[in-house]
């Protein structure tokens with residue numbers, strides 16, 4: 329009897345890791361499922377700059393051996409206790425498009441999509457793994473006025489929109505190799521955007537715009553009813569803020585990085601020189617984001633309810649205020665750890681550090697929900 333109970337207990341109480349290897353740092357989160365709840369066990373981040381001989385906060389391109397070394401280090405430093413978990417795949421290693429297909433059954437669709445996908449994917453279809461989901465139809469809008477010629481336009485073939493996602497098999501193999509060499513039992517991969525959505529969205533009826541401010545780039549995703557409807561990459565990120573502070577104040581990048589993280593942007597006059605410098609890059613990012621949002625709203629005749637800021641760059645002081653001004657819509661800073669249970673004394677620090685852990689937390693949650 330005791331055995332039976334201990335087995336049940338074990339099965340119900342599993343720990344999983346969420347791993348997010350970003351361009352500038354690795355983030356890990358370990359969760360444990362207890363009953364129906366997710367409990368935070370440990371988390372940690374490690375800058376990759378030093379593994380490539382550049383400053384903390386900078387984007388790097390590392391050889392797999394260096395990634396393996398860094399991942400091994402952070403798993404040890406964070407005192408993780410499990411080898412099970414999942415890994416995010418960078419959005420930049422994927423191709424995402426919305427395609428139009430006739431309304432047919434799932435099975436027929438599964439046969440048609442790989443053929444249709446050739447038009448959108450610039451590499452041989454055998455070199456990629458494909459995934460897709462059907463985008464739910466909007467409420468039907470009245471088209472054409474009664475009696476007008478438009479009202480009697482010949483019926484078109486009914487079509488549906490499909491979100492098509494492709495990942496290079498080679499990329500998947502590289503990640504599998506890293507996981508295996510680190511000795512992890514993480515055979516589970518997910519494109520970072522889907523992990524992020526899980527960590528920040530509930531049931532939003534209106535579209536929301538997720539803004540992921542990383543080191544070298546800012547990724548934008550417009551998500552409507554849980555499905556990614558549009559995406560865009562801006563070639564500016566938080567490291568550009570550091571670089572402009574560094575050149576404007578003639579200080580080394582590592583000092584500028586510290587200034588960015590401690591001072592950031594304030595509207596008071598105390599740090600006007602830094603604030604003005606910071607605002608240049610931030611304005612560039614948000615004016616492009618605003619443009620993407622405006623286009624989407626015009627194309628779909630729908631307004632975007634709010635923007636949610638994620639990624640390490642979004643933690644900068646004053647950034648949410650700058651975003652509100654530029655985007656002219658409600659802006660929220662993500663608080664992914666609010667989805668899990670943690671000791672009360674950690675609440676403030678988790679809220680402050682949360683944005684950079686959004687994707688890592690999201691992928692760990694998926695594993696928890698699946699177990």
Ligand SMILES: Nc1ncnc2c1ncn2[C@@H]1O[C@H](COP(=O)(O)OP(=O)(O)OP(=O)(O)O)[C@@H](O)[C@H]1O
Pocket residue numbers: 349350351352353354384385386418540541542543544545565566567585588589590638639640641642643644645684
């Ligand atoms: N508290 C902070 N204030 C300001 N900037 C910060 C803060 N914390 C981190 N950053 C900046 O955020 C950037 C890293 O963000 P993040 O870890 O989300 O990027 P990444 O995941 O490595 O990149 P990507 O998602 O593009 O692959 C760095 O440039 C870093 O300087």
Ligand SMILES: [Mg+2]
Pocket residue numbers: 350351542639687
């Ligand atoms: Mg990232």
